[in-house]
Amino acid sequence: MNQLNSLILEGNLVRDAVLSEPAPGFKKCIFTMGVNRYYKNRKNEDVNEASFFDVEAYGNMADYCGEKAKKGRGVRVVGRLKQDTWKDNNGKTASRIYVVAEHIEYKPMKKTETSEEKPEAKTNESSPAAEGAPAVEASSETKTEGTCEVPVAEKVPVEEAVF
Secondary structure, three states, X not given: OOOOXXXXXXXXXXXXXXXXXXXXOEEEEEEEXXXXXXXXXXXXXXXXXXXXXXXXXXXXXXXXXXHHOOOOOEEEEEEEEEEEEEEOOOOOEEEEEEEEEEEEEEOOOOOOXXXXXXXXXXXXXXXXXXXXXXXXXXXXXXXXXXXXXXXOOOOEEHHHOOO
16 A cells, blocks of 8 residues: 655744755755645634644745745645654654655735836746746736735746735
């Protein structure tokens, strides 16, 4: 039987990501995300359950993550669980479980979080951060997806497309 270690998390970053280079040429980005779960308990009361997950991304994804992962931003992470074990100073075994990101999608920034300037329509040239990322091209109309109106006047890297 094949074993499976895969998960999808969707939530918000609770602090800015930290980009580091622990070894020459090896980049690592660490961030913590909060995920809310809303449900009704047996007394029919609304309950908000919050869980927090440490996430690590490596390589090119870490570079991009270092630029885009800012506190409060919504993210969707597809990845796997990993457990590190070690002996502490007292010789006791300690461990930590975290998520290794295999794919990260960033929700668009809220208008209050973006700069006051309105960006001009983008051309076929992509920014260095979005190099190699597929782009979504559409007309200057507004499309309605679900209950959210999405302006589609410019090319947007898939990582920043509304999902």
